[in-house]
Amino acid sequence: MYPTGNLFIRAPHGQLEGNLKEPHDAPVRGTALVLHPHPLFGGTMHNKVVFRAAAALNEAGLITLRINFRGVGQSTGKHDEGRGERDDVRAGLDYLAENYPNQEITLCGFSFGARVGLEVGVKDDRVARLISIGTPVDNYDFSFLEPCRKPFLFVHGEHDEYGDATHLSELAANIKAPVKLEIIKGAGHFFDDQLDELKRVIIEWMSEPPAVAGG
Numbered sequence: 001m002y003p004t005g006n007l008f009i010r011a012p013h014g015q016l017e018g019n020l021k022e023p024h025d026a027p028v029r030g031t032a033l034v035l036h037p038h039p040l041f042g043g044t045m046h047n048k049v050v051f052r053a054a055a056a057l058n059e060a061g062l063i064t065l066r067i068n069f070r071g072v073g074q075s076t077g078k079h080d081e082g083r084g085e086r087d088d089v090r091a092g093l094d095y096l097a098e099n100y101p102n103q104e105i106t107l108c109g110f111s112f113g114a115r116v117g118l119e120v121g122v123k124d125d126r127v128a129r130l131i132s133i134g135t136p137v138d139n140y141d142f143s144f145l146e147p148c149r150k151p152f153l154f155v156h157g158e159h160d161e162y163g164d165a166t167h168l169s170e171l172a173a174n175i176k177a178p179v180k181l182e183i184i185k186g187a188g189h190f191f192d193d194q195l196d197e198l199k200r201v202i203i204e205w206m207s208e209p210p211a212v213a214g215g
Contacts (some may be wrong), residue, residue: 002159014076029061157187
């Protein structure tokens, strides 16, 4: 049986499989697109970090949309090394903007999902806030974030295998936006024993008043 909340979204290559969930116990405060890690290494929208991040955003009052990138699950197409996946991100944003036109969008990506999603999110005026989890700063160039002026949350494991925490701190310091960097002690890239802490950090950040760039 197809899981409750799953849907298909139009995409240039056919369709994207997604999962949409509305908050149960909180008034709706916006929407969020949540993006998964690298498809060639088993990444899907059902990844435990992606699932827990979406749960945190739900609890904070956001309608969350998780999508499978092209070639994953029941999404059509094939992996495109991040290029076509940017179009998948735009398709997810289109869905949220069309169906919830009066709601701000938060973009949240984990690992590869952060690299692909942020490149779209920093430029797309529909995206109000950005969350990057397990940012793989040792694998990709993230210097494109430096001119960003949108409120930004980094959540990172102290022992992340794909992004040295010191390198991430240097990146965060160069971003012009209001940035919060949370390094979770003892955590690796997948936050194996720290998923509750990951969730808490996201909920708390979403409950803070909107920051102003330069403020």
